[in-house]
Amino acid sequence: VAVLLAAATAAAPTVQGVSAERLFDQIEALGELSDTTPPSITRVLYTENDVRARDYVKGLMRDAGLEVREDSVGNIFGRLAGEDDSLAPVVSGSHTDAIPHSGKYDGVLGVLGAIEALRAIRESGVTTRRPLEALMFASEEPTRFGLSCIGSRAMCGRLDPDYLDTLRDENGTAFYEAVTSAGRGGGHENTASILSAALIPAGGIHAFVELHIEQGPLLEQEGLDIGVVTAIAAPASVSFDFLGNGGHAGALLMPYRKDAGLAAAELSLAVESWALGTKAIDTVATTGVLQVYPGAVNSVPRESHVEVDVRDIEEKRRDHVLDMIIKSAEQIADKRQCEMKYRIVNKDPPAPCADDVVAAVQDAADDLGFKSMRMVSRAYHDALFMAQIAPTGMIFVPCKGGVSHRPDEFSSKRDMENGVRTLALAMAKLAGV
Amino acid sequence: VAVLLAAATAAAPTVQGVSAERLFDQIEALGELSDTTPPSITRVLYTENDVRARDYVKGLMRDAGLEVREDSVGNIFGRLAGEDDSLAPVVSGSHTDAIPHSGKYDGVLGVLGAIEALRAIRESGVTTRRPLEALMFASEEPTRFGLSCIGSRAMCGRLDPDYLDTLRDENGTAFYEAVTSAGRGGGHENTASILSAALIPAGGIHAFVELHIEQGPLLEQEGLDIGVVTAIAAPASVSFDFLGNGGHAGALLMPYRKDAGLAAAELSLAVESWALGTKAIDTVATTGVLQVYPGAVNSVPRESHVEVDVRDIEEKRRDHVLDMIIKSAEQIADKRQCEMKYRIVNKDPPAPCADDVVAAVQDAADDLGFKSMRMVSRAYHDALFMAQIAPTGMIFVPCKGGVSHRPDEFSSKRDMENGVRTLALAMAKLAGV
Ligand SMILES: [Mn+2]
Ligand SMILES: [Mn+2]
Ligand SMILES: [Mn+2]
Ligand SMILES: [Mn+2]
Known part of the structure; x- marks a missing residue:
């Protein structure tokens, strides 16, 4: 050639x-x-x-x-x-x-x-x-x-x-x-x-x-x-916000917690797991941003913010991973009794x-x-x-x-x-x- | 009385x-x-x-x-x-x-x-x-x-x-x-x-x-x-730092990642799990601080910082949970090929x-x-x-x-x-x- x-x-x-x-x-x-x-x-x-x-x-x-x-x-x-x-x-x-x-x-x-x-x-x-x-x-x-x-x-x-x-x-x-x-x-x-x-x-x-x-x-x-x-x-990115209850790390007993930080942590692991799940080397998914609020050692996180990046050379596979990540976020929010909002920031071919x-x-x-x-x-x-x-x-x-x-x-x-x-x-x- | x-x-x-x-x-x-x-x-x-x-x-x-x-x-x-x-x-x-x-x-x-x-x-x-x-x-x-x-x-x-x-x-x-x-x-x-x-x-x-x-x-x-x-x-707190490899969220393929953010996420879930594991209502453990660096959506976290608070009215049970959390951090670091340092900030009776x-x-x-x-x-x-x-x-x-x-x-x-x-x-x- x-x-x-x-x-x-x-x-x-x-x-x-x-x-x-x-x-x-x-x-x-x-x-x-x-x-x-x-x-x-x-x-x-x-x-x-x-x-x-x-x-x-x-x-x-x-x-x-x-x-x-x-x-x-x-x-x-x-x-x-x-x-x-x-x-x-x-x-x-x-x-x-x-x-x-x-x-x-x-x-x-x-x-x-x-x-x-x-x-x-x-x-x-x-x-x-x-x-x-x-x-x-x-x-x-x-x-x-x-x-x-x-x-x-x-x-x-x-x-x-x-x-x-x-x-x-x-x-x-x-x-x-x-x-x-x-x-x-x-x-x-x-x-x-x-x-x-x-x-x-x-x-x-x-x-x-x-x-x-x-x-x-x-x-x-x-x-x-x-x-x-x-x-x-093909890149895509999506951001998630979880809202839980928050409170004092000593006084808020475990059964009463709606820990937005742990919701974010679970989501980040789900992101990894969906990317690995395609078994395709070309699928990558990353939680590059994970923030918890108020972010004090003695405070149960009330809010968290997560930003996820998903890419693949196959658009359809990329979109499937993105959908599954959003579904995981919904399930995690449900389980942890947190409110959850998400926003697809970009999803390009x-x-x-x-x-x-x-x-x-x-x-x-x-x-x-x-x-x-x-x-x-x-x-x-x-x-x-x-x-x-x-x-x-x-x-x-x-x-x-x-x-x-x-x-x-x-x-x-x-x-x-x-x-x-x-x-x-x-x-x-x-x-x- | x-x-x-x-x-x-x-x-x-x-x-x-x-x-x-x-x-x-x-x-x-x-x-x-x-x-x-x-x-x-x-x-x-x-x-x-x-x-x-x-x-x-x-x-x-x-x-x-x-x-x-x-x-x-x-x-x-x-x-x-x-x-x-x-x-x-x-x-x-x-x-x-x-x-x-x-x-x-x-x-x-x-x-x-x-x-x-x-x-x-x-x-x-x-x-x-x-x-x-x-x-x-x-x-x-x-x-x-x-x-x-x-x-x-x-x-x-x-x-x-x-x-x-x-x-x-x-x-x-x-x-x-x-x-x-x-x-x-x-x-x-x-x-x-x-x-x-x-x-x-x-x-x-x-x-x-x-x-x-x-x-x-x-x-x-x-x-x-x-x-x-x-x-x-009795309160105690301990901070952890993970150091992974980091890199571009698109280019660093999943098998090559040493994701310090995911190590932090796993640790925060282990913290919860050890606290629940005592089955005592008086045991509480909290990941109040979880930070990832550089903290950009398109960057695999290279470093993370976690601060954990553990309390109990029984000092011995509190110390056991603290020990198990540190052990978990070591195992997670090992699994994810991250370096890990921890510091017990306080551990009071x-x-x-x-x-x-x-x-x-x-x-x-x-x-x-x-x-x-x-x-x-x-x-x-x-x-x-x-x-x-x-x-x-x-x-x-x-x-x-x-x-x-x-x-x-x-x-x-x-x-x-x-x-x-x-x-x-x-x-x-x-x-x-
Ligand atoms: Mn206070
Ligand atoms: Mn006070
Ligand atoms: Mn760049
Ligand atoms: Mn560039």
Whole structure:
């Protein structure tokens, strides 16, 4: 297959000058913009460090000779003109927001790598037929409002403003207040207008490719350079609140307890058990958030809050697990005489990557002599939503031990350079020369 | 029995003018000094609202004609001179600190009630042989440093300064820094000196009585006015930390997980199960704190922190449950391949009340025509520690629905007035007239 595709894209240019050193220095510099001490990274949408990171990224885009614009939600684009600048661009990007106490590479590689790829294309004297764009999405992680991919959901019109307005961050702040107080929002008067203004019209993007660390161990285990992503697993998340009676840990005798904390504990074990129950390696379910209130050692928990993430490459199996988890929550609440409310935060379909984009990535990796494999992305990405409006693909590079969302997340300079070189060539191929 | 004791204390004076209205107004006023919006009360040792509450209580003591002093730890005494002021005083008091999102009455009744009792004694023109003291303990609740009864532990020399110095609040602040930055500490250079200065010498207190809401449903259910406490249940608490691997909720497949959150969940269910396993109604065990890190929906918990409270009126049975819980934690850690550390925060013996004090309380209640019962305190109190240095007793009054540590905690004016009248008379009997 690789030979055939290579033949079909024989006009590929030579892109030189991708610098892993520069990329590494930029990753380190961006890592300093964190609410926690690096290598532990915490960077949350529209907070001070997030705004600083935006300024830093815009500066890098300008340095790389790109024309910068930011939309109303805070998606940032750095554009390199094409021969025919009226054509839809080939776009690559990712995110720089980071969940609490995570690492330096998740998302960041895809943003800084896209800028580096465009810099190298420009400095190699290559002009593609279509324009190229490096993109930093407003936020991929669900940290602030419990909802992932706010930037890409907005771009592809998959974000209901009324729903977004119901969400609150941990301080009770709503999206509109957060976006405007960070100096974003484009002067729009409400969330609906902000989201409309960020919408990408049909055909507005010719192709989208996202470079990302694998966040799994396979490439490293197999000794490969590049993962050519063929599909992105289907994510869902649901939150639960239990309300019991609460009371004094000494005085409230065991038979009279309606312990909301134990209801949450039981649910988290049920989540694990339903995931294991499918006996499919591709089913994963996680209780990432478990909070009890009032949270004092001498107080029986009166309330609890649980957030569950369920993913699978098979949507139907994923939905079954989700249904069973909700059923378990109902039974647990019943047994423990707690009130229970739940809310499905998101339940997205899986995304197959576009054949053309997969081919361009595979072709680029082959041209450059990299060892690659086809693989599924189990983590989800803004690419999941971009796939709804544009032919989409992803490029994975190895990360140490498959570790991600941790301070010790790491990708080597060589692996990152291989990824950026593959990206640059794939973008050039997709944009035509 | 009541008849015999009444005869033995026939010289009891008449104390008049206890005002439930005044007490109620003071409780409401103190309720305003809270980090959360009343009726939800949060007042934590050495914070701004705690310092304000101290000033408020000192003002009330002065208004009641008491001589005010505060020791190095922050225990506050209001003294009414006796005929022979060189004798050891009869002391009554409780606490005003409040765990997050709790209520207005726990502890507060015992502080303001003691001041009201002494006011009434003074205004009734009664002078007792021994001096009387109203006491506000520095803090009863374990909110800030995870350790309860810091004030009374210090007074009775049951607090190791080296141990106290190892504790940190949720912001990483140590005790010495907290006490001094709240303007307390008496100018001492280290925790050891602060604690020494607060020590009450042997024989320094003639008798101690604490007035408190029941924090259980029995008095209300039986239609009684006064609980005459005969013993205080033995409390223990232990904290656990699990360390797993953590990782991305999509990419870290189920077989590779070492989920510290699920270890915590399993432990909390084991805690319940060991408490139920004794089949004794007096055994209670609670997981009041359960925290997972990083606490993001799309991250497998890498660490968790659990705090468990175990109590029983039988120390041996309590210790067995505690041992089994620790064993369970070890087994769970083993099964889930997590590292586990635990720390026994406290493990105190139960305290029997002193016969003389129990008799004085019973006698006072009988003299005043109140319906009473003997009972065990399942919650623990500063009285538990005072019992180590002085003959000690407690007076319980009903609270609505047995509810405590909740915003809807409530005790009626009539019930509070009955309690304060019983306290005043019992103190007068113990102090002699
Ligand atoms: Mn991520
Ligand atoms: Mn990412
Ligand atoms: Mn309490
Ligand atoms: Mn109390």
